[in-house]
Every structure is written in structure tokens, then in C-alpha cells.
Amino acid sequence: MKYVSASIVVPVKGNFIKNGVVAIDGSGTVTGVFAEDDPLVREVAVEFHDGVLVPGxxxxxxxxxxxxxxxxxxxxxxxxxxxxxxxxxxxxxxxxxxxxxxxxxxxxxxxxxxxxxxxxxxxxxxxxxxxxxxxxxxxxxxxxxxxxxxxxxxxxxxxxxxxxxxxxxxxxxxxxxxxxxxxxxxxxxxxxxxxxxxxxxxxxxxxxxxxxxxxxxxxxxxxxxxxxxxxxxxxxxxxxxxxxxxxxxxxxxxxxxxxxxxxxxxxxxxxxxxxxxxxxxxxxxxxxxxxxxxxxxxxxxxxxxxxxxxxxxxxxxxxxxxxxxxxxxxxxxxxxxxxxxxxxxxxxxxxxxxxxxGSIEVGKRPGLVLLEGMHNLRLTDNVTSRRLV
Ligand SMILES: [Zn+2]
Missing domain, CATH: 3.20.20.140 (Metal-dependent hydrolases)
Incomplete structure (x- = not known):
């Protein structure tokens, strides 16, 4: 199991989550989406990225x-x-x-x-x-x-x-x-x-x-x-x-x-x-x-x-x-x-x-993409993408 977090997680279905955490298993299936203060994710090692996390x-x-x-x-x-x-x-x-x-x-x-x-x-x-x-x-x-x-x-x-x-x-x-x-x-x-x-x-x-x-x-x-x-x-x-x-x-x-x-x-x-x-x-x-x-x-x-x-x-x-x-x-x-x-x-x-x-939801295998260089959720020329999962 891997726990991926970013400055903003946009699951697409539902509201975006500041410093949200996505749990994902070895097959790429999402097993949980958590707020940063969720007791469940305090116990585990979280991989944090500066950027906006979106589904593939x-x-x-x-x-x-x-x-x-x-x-x-x-x-x-x-x-x-x-x-x-x-x-x-x-x-x-x-x-x-x-x-x-x-x-x-x-x-x-x-x-x-x-x-x-x-x-x-x-x-x-x-x-x-x-x-x-x-x-x-x-x-x-x-x-x-x-x-x-x-x-x-x-x-x-x-x-x-x-x-x-x-x-x-x-x-x-x-x-x-x-x-x-x-x-x-x-x-x-x-x-x-x-x-x-x-x-x-x-x-x-x-x-x-x-x-x-x-x-x-x-x-x-x-x-x-x-x-x-x-x-x-x-x-x-x-x-x-x-x-x-x-x-x-x-x-x-x-x-x-x-x-x-x-x-x-x-x-x-x-x-x-x-x-x-x-x-x-x-x-x-x-x-x-x-x-x-x-x-x-x-x-x-x-x-x-x-x-x-x-x-x-x-x-x-x-x-x-x-x-x-x-x-x-x-x-x-x-x-x-x-x-x-x-x-x-x-x-x-x-x-x-x-x-x-198509969305970061439990049970889906959406892929996880990190958008970097984004300010105030604006899509400017400086924004780049990187696949994390
Ligand atoms: Zn065509």
C-alpha cells in the first residue's frame, strides 16, 4: 500500500482536499481518500508532493x-x-x-x-x-x-x-x-x-x-x-x-x-x-x-x-x-x-x-498525475504534468 499526498488533491468527484492523502494498492486501485488530519493516515508513511494531484x-x-x-x-x-x-x-x-x-x-x-x-x-x-x-x-x-x-x-x-x-x-x-x-x-x-x-x-x-x-x-x-x-x-x-x-x-x-x-x-x-x-x-x-x-x-x-x-x-x-x-x-x-x-x-x-x-474514488484505478507549477488552480503555460501512479 502506498499513501500519496499533495498540496491539493482534486478527486474530480467531490470537493478538492488541501493536503489530502490517497491510499493506493499495488495494482493501482484506490483504497481510500483521506483528509490530512484523518487518524488513519497519521500512522503511516505518506509520500508528499508539492503540486495538484488529479486522476489520469x-x-x-x-x-x-x-x-x-x-x-x-x-x-x-x-x-x-x-x-x-x-x-x-x-x-x-x-x-x-x-x-x-x-x-x-x-x-x-x-x-x-x-x-x-x-x-x-x-x-x-x-x-x-x-x-x-x-x-x-x-x-x-x-x-x-x-x-x-x-x-x-x-x-x-x-x-x-x-x-x-x-x-x-x-x-x-x-x-x-x-x-x-x-x-x-x-x-x-x-x-x-x-x-x-x-x-x-x-x-x-x-x-x-x-x-x-x-x-x-x-x-x-x-x-x-x-x-x-x-x-x-x-x-x-x-x-x-x-x-x-x-x-x-x-x-x-x-x-x-x-x-x-x-x-x-x-x-x-x-x-x-x-x-x-x-x-x-x-x-x-x-x-x-x-x-x-x-x-x-x-x-x-x-x-x-x-x-x-x-x-x-x-x-x-x-x-x-x-x-x-x-x-x-x-x-x-x-x-x-x-x-x-x-x-x-x-x-x-x-x-x-x-x-x-476518471476520478480518484475507492475501487477505481484512475492513475495519479501531479500538476506542478500551478498557482491558485490556474492553468498557465508553466504548468507541467508528471505521472506518479
Ligand atoms: Zn479525428
């Missing part, structure tokens, strides 16, 4: 199999151009891809990340995930615009899903602009109710233009990639309002990015009565589009907010603390305790892991 983070959105693309794409070119670059340049030797997946996995663990929602198109990350101390939920992405592609792509995704731990993998549509209405119709009929969904949503204004008017940079992207755009018709409304009703209604859903989601869209989504989470990936949004989501539109849905890093194709770190700093820096009204909830317990709920991690 949840990275709700990543593509670890793109880790070999670090530094290979230009910034602020907009999503369609970014996508064509990734599609053209992602090919590499499997050994090289796996070596970079391994490096990314280790770095995420060291940065205090305890669980990851990870999108894949291949099985290349399966072996690393199996060995990793991080708990992954793998989303196998599906894209199908032409009718004849629908069934073969679903079959292939199912084959890939099979490489990953059964309870921790599901198949998911990749994005509204890469899936036709016909695809959604087939998809909704064939998935289980416990199949988690995670779809890129309104990452670019071009996506809304495609659905509203059938115009804009996505049409150039389809032409360049030799894709048939005839599946899309002008709908006179934003993308999410067009495709969401076609997604199976009872499946838990993570909407990723939401950079160009309007207040009206948020109302529309909430009226659907779905179990939905909003994931923000601030550094990737700044990298690709140079814009951030209108966070205020979502803040009434606090418990539904989660944070992701996206991939090293659109980010220079896979570090949730760095994403939190960007949010704190750009949105004055968000405080650390709020953002920490998004980065921990909410992400755990989104991935179906809240009974295991």
Missing part, C-alpha cells in the same frame, strides 16, 4: 496509427486539403508505423493519459494496445459513398474490429462527408445497441456548405480523389441536422470537433434525446482550420463535454494537459476544475469506463 486523463479522440505523420502536413490549409494530403501521404512500411504507434502510446502514458478513444482504418495498432497500460476503445472507421462500396466496407471494418478486444471496439461512420445516406440506412439496421459511435462532426465550414448548397471545397476534394459526389443533395440545413436522424438512435454517440456547430445545431442535437457527448480537439482545430469551437454554445451541457488530441498528423503533441491549456487560454469563463472534469470523468463516461477510472 482520458483522451476521447485520437488516431494513433497516424503517429508517423508528425510534421508532414501544412497548417491552416482547411480540412478538405488536409484530408487529401493525409490520404496521399499516409502509406509507409508497417514496421515504421508500428514503431511510431509504440512511441505515441508510451508518450501518452507518461503524460498521464489513462484511457483513449482511438479511431483506426487498419489493425496495425492492435498489438501495441494489447500490451499497453492505457485502456483503449478502438473505433473502426467506415467510409462509403458509392452503393457498391457499402457492404464490402462494412465487412472489412468488422474484420478489423475482430483484432481488438471485443468489449473495447466498435465500428463507426467516419464523417458526414464520407458516408452517404444509403450507407447510414444499411448501417443503422446492422449494429448492436451497445456499439459506441464516434463521428467527426462539422470540423470545417465546408462540410456545412456541402450539405446546405452542395458547393465548396469538398466537391474539389471528391474530384481530386476520384470520388463520386452524386450521393449528396443540397439540404438547405447544416450537416448535423441532415445526417443525425439517420444514425441509430439508441447508440451512445461522440460528436468530434464541432468547430462549426451553431447554437441552432446544438438545440437540434439536444432535441433528438440521444446519449451524446461533444468532443473538442482545440490544438487540431487551430492546426487545420485556425479556429476553435464556440465553446459557450455547449457549456450548458458541461457533463457532455470531452477532450481529444486528434492525431500527430494535425497536432504536435498527444497531451491532454496541452489541450486544456488552450481552452483555458482562449475562454476566460472556463475554470480549471470545469475543464478537468471534461478531461477525466466525462471522457470516461463517453467511453463506458466510468466505473474504472
Amino acid at each position: 486523463f482520458v483522451n476521447a479522440h485520437c488516431h494513433i496509427e497516424l503517429s508517423h505523420m508528425l510534421g508532414k502536413t501544412d497548417r491552416e490549409v482547411g480540412l478538405p486539403k488536409f484530408l487529401s494530403t493525409v490520404m496521399k501521404m499516409r502509406a509507409a512500411e508497417p514496421d515504421e508505423i508500428i514503431a511510431d504507434i509504440k512511441r505515441a502510446d508510451r508518450s501518452m502514458y507518461e503524460k498521464g493519459i489513462q484511457a483513449v478513444g482511438d479511431h483506426v482504418n487498419t489493425e496495425l495498432s492492435a498489438a501495441v494496445k494489447k500490451e499497453s497500460p492505457i485502456i483503449y476503445h478502438t473505433f473502426v472507421e467506415l467510409m462509403a459513398m458509392a452503393k457498391e462500396d457499402i457492404q464490402p466496407r462494412i465487412d472489412r471494418a468488422r474484420d478489423i474490429e475482430f483484432y481488438f478486444e471485443p468489449d473495447r471496439a466498435s465500428i463507426t461512420p467516419h464523417a458526414p462527408y464520407s458516408c452517404s445516406k444509403d450507407f447510414f440506412k444499411v448501417f443503422r439496421k446492422m449494429i448492436r445497441e451497445d456499439n459506441l459511435l464516434s463521428i467527426h462532426n462539422q470540423e470545417s465550414e465546408e462540410e456545412n456548405r456541402l450539405f446546405r448548397y452542395k458547393e465548396g471545397a469538398f466537391l474539389d476534394f471528391y474530384a481530386e480523389m476520384g470520388l463520386d459526389a452524386s450521393a449528396f443533395k443540397a439540404q438547405a440545413r447544416n450537416s448535423v441536422q441532415s445526417y443525425l436522424p439517420h444514425l441509430p438512435r439508441n447508440n451512445k454517440l461522440i460528436l468530434v470537433h464541432n468547430t462549426f456547430t451553431s447554437l441552432k445545431d446544438v438545440d437540434f442535437i439536444n432535441r433528438q434525446g440521444r446519449d451524446v457527448f461533444f468532443c473538442v480537439c482545440p490544438k487540431a482545430n487551430l492546426y487545420i482550420e485556425g479556429k476553435l469551437p464556440k465553446i459557450l454554445n455547449f457549456v450548458p451541457d458541461q457533463e457532455r463535454m470531452v477532450i481529444g488530441t486528434d492525431s500527430l498528423a494535425s497536432n504536435d503533441t498527444l497531451d491532454i494537459l496541452e489541450e486544456m491549456k488552450v481552452l483555458a487560454d482562449h475562454f476566460d469563463h472556463l475554470d480549471f476544475l470545469q475543464i478537468l472534469q471534461w478531461a477525466t470523468i466525462n471522457g470516461a463516461a463517453a467511453l463506458g469506463l466510468s466505473d474504472m477510472l
